[in-house]
Amino acid sequence: MFGALALIAYPLLGRLMGMSDKAFGVWAGLAVDNTAEAVATGAIYSKAALAYPTLAKLCRNALMGFVILGFAIYYSRRGLAKEVTRKGLFLWQKFPKFVLGFLALSVLFSILFAALRSADERAFLAERTNTLKNLSEWAFQLTFKGVGLRTSFRDMARTGLSPLIVGVAAEAAVAVFTLAMVFVVEGVLPTL
Secondary structure (H helix, E strand, C coil), X not given: CHHHHHHHHHHHHHHHHCXXXXXXXXXXXXXXXXXXXXXXXXXXXXXXXXXXXXXHHHHHHHHHHHHHHHHHHHHHHCCCCCCCCCHHHHHHHHCCCHHHHHHHHHHHHHHHHHHCCCHHHHHHHHHHHHHHHHHHHHHHHHXXXXXXXXXXXXXXXXXXXXXXXXXXXXXXHHHHHHHHHHHHHHHHCCCC
C-alpha cells in the first residue's frame, strides 16, 4: 500500500523540491521498499530518473545476501544458534541464491563483451540487449499490475489502525532520513 502511495507522492514531492533526476532516482531507490514500485516511481518522475532506483535496488538486493550471511555467522559464533547442528547446510539453505545468479550473469556478460572485438559484433550484442530490455519492461509491467491485485482492503480493515499508524510513521521516517542523505551527498559531491 505504501509503495502505491509512493507512486503519486514521491514524484510530486520531487517536483516541488526541484530535485534532479539523479537525486530523485536515488531517493526513490532508497526510500521505496518494493523494487517494482521504486522503479515505477523513478519512471513516473522521468525517463532519466529510471536508471537510479533500478541501480540502487539491484545493489541493495545483491548485497543483502552477504549482510544476512554476516549476521548468521555472527549469531552462530556467539552461540545464539545452538539448535542448528549443521551450520554450513543451514547457511546454504538461508543464503539467497539469486545473488549467485546476479554474479554469474555479470561475469558472463563481462567476458562476452570483452571477447567482442569488432564494431559489428558489439552492434549485434546491442540489438539483442535492446530486445531483452523490451521483454524486461513488459514483464515488469505485468508484475507491477500483479502487486496491486494482491491488495486486500478487507484484511487491512480487520487489523485495525495501529499497524497502519506504525507503518506510516516508519515509511515517513525512512523517506525523510534518505532524503536528507541524498541532499547531503548531492551537496558534498555534486559531480557524481
